[in-house]
Amino acid sequence: MKTIAVLTSGGDSPGMNAAVRAVVRTGLGKGMKVMGVMRGYTGLINGDIFQMERYNVADIIQRGGTVLRTSRCDEFMTPEGQQKAASILKAFHVDGLIVIGGDGSFRGCLALEKLGVKTIGVPGTIDNDLPYTDYTIGFDTAVNTVLEAINKIRDTATSHERVSVIEVMGRRCGDIALHAGIAGGAESIIVPEVGYNVDDICRSILEGKRRGKLHDLIVIAEGAGGTSELVKTIREVTGVETRATILGYTQRGGSPTCRDNMLACRMGYKAVELLAEGKSKRLVGIRHNDIVDIDTEEAMAMSRVFDKELYKIAEALA
Numbered sequence: 001m002k003t004i005a006v007l008t009s010g011g012d013s014p015g016m017n018a019a020v021r022a023v024v025r026t027g028l029g030k031g032m033k034v035m036g037v038m039r040g041y042t043g044l045i046n047g048d049i050f051q052m053e054r055y056n057v058a059d060i061i062q063r064g065g066t067v068l069r070t071s072r073c074d075e076f077m078t079p080e081g082q083q084k085a086a087s088i089l090k091a092f093h094v095d096g097l098i099v100i101g102g103d104g105s106f107r108g109c110l111a112l113e114k115l116g117v118k119t120i121g122v123p124g125t126i127d128n129d130l131p132y133t134d135y136t137i138g139f140d141t142a143v144n145t146v147l148e149a150i151n152k153i154r155d156t157a158t159s160h161e162r163v164s165v166i167e168v169m170g171r172r173c174g175d176i177a178l179h180a181g182i183a184g185g186a187e188s189i190i191v192p193e194v195g196y197n198v199d200d201i202c203r204s205i206l207e208g209k210r211r212g213k214l215h216d217l218i219v220i221a222e223g224a225g226g227t228s229e230l231v232k233t234i235r236e237v238t239g240v241e242t243r244a245t246i247l248g249y250t251q252r253g254g255s256p257t258c259r260d261n262m263l264a265c266r267m268g269y270k271a272v273e274l275l276a277e278g279k280s281k282r283l284v285g286i287r288h289n290d291i292v293d294i295d296t297e298e299a300m301a302m303s304r305v306f307d308k309e310l311y312k313i314a315e316a317l318a
């Protein structure tokens with residue numbers, strides 16, 4: 001493996017930069033030529049590729065976002081777009097491509113593998129929605145961002161004796177809501193994997209009021225849907241002042257936590273090791289704190305198992 005390339009794709013996540021840095025420095029350390037691809041698959045199709053040196057990744061470990069930029073690329077979804085991307089990699093004599101992204105980006109890896117491109121995937125997404133790995137790069141930072149917001153919202157909700165409904169990201173996955181909700185002491189956590197009964201929520205709010213509770217925090221994952229209807233129903237049924245906060249893109253930014261950067265460093269290093277060993281069509285993950293790799297097709301066929309134990313803890317502590 002003489003020349004490798006790296007790109008970031010899909011929604012950005014804190015720690016992507018640390019992963020890019022790890023790939024570049026590990027590759028250079030092994031005597032490889034490392035190419036950076038700008039704007040994910042869009043840059044690949046357009047040949048937006050440059051040679052990376054150590055200084056290109058200096059001073060980025062602490063920065064959120066991705067210096068390689070990112071995109072969602074419709075053209076790459078077509079066989080023509082994929083063929084263009086594979087031809088570009090051939091023209092730049094790239095022997096292996098490291099893709100830092102989520103499940104969509106990894107499906108892109110499989111498409112490229114079919115065209116003879118060697119790929120390794122590194123999980124970069126705040127959603128933590130990949131079944132083959134315990135954690136993805138960016139999840140911990142996002143959860144901490146949400147936790148900080150919950151703690152602030154709690155202050156004002158208590159002062160006004162209000163119900164606060166806080167909507168968080170995660171696509172179809174409830175992990176951000178579950179983890180931040182437990183750590184933030186939310187009264188209810190609503191995730192798409194479980195669903196909810198609005199009557200139960202209203203009953204619990206009224207019971208809380210009777211016990212003298214000053215606030216009620218409800219964390220809802222975007223994938224569960226219906227935040228505004230939920231707020232409206234709570235107001236109508238309980239008569240308690242209820243406000244919604246949609247945290248949105250604030251969850252995608254910010255300096256990565258130690259945990260995310262450590263994960264990124266370990267995973268970026270592993271991705272290059274795999275290519276150096278001549279392996280491809282693999283995804284890097286973490287299980288029980290060990291860095292692992294798994295066949296990309298196998299990983300993509302897995303279904304995500306929701307952590308029911310954690311959900312039970314959330315219910316017990318609410």
Ligand code: ADP
Nearest residue numbers: 010011072073076101102103104105107108111
């Ligand atoms: P993520 O990687 O975070 O899940 P997306 O789902 O938006 O983000 O995927 C990122 C990009 O990966 C898409 O814009 C597209 O270019 C590519 N991609 C997604 N799904 C596929 C697929 N089934 N086949 C080929 N490429 C795909």
Ligand code: F6P
Nearest residue numbers: 011102125126127169170171252
């Ligand atoms: O996958 C990361 C994520 O932030 C999801 O949580 C969210 O649903 C989505 O991306 C938002 O995507 P976009 O940046 O295209 O609005």
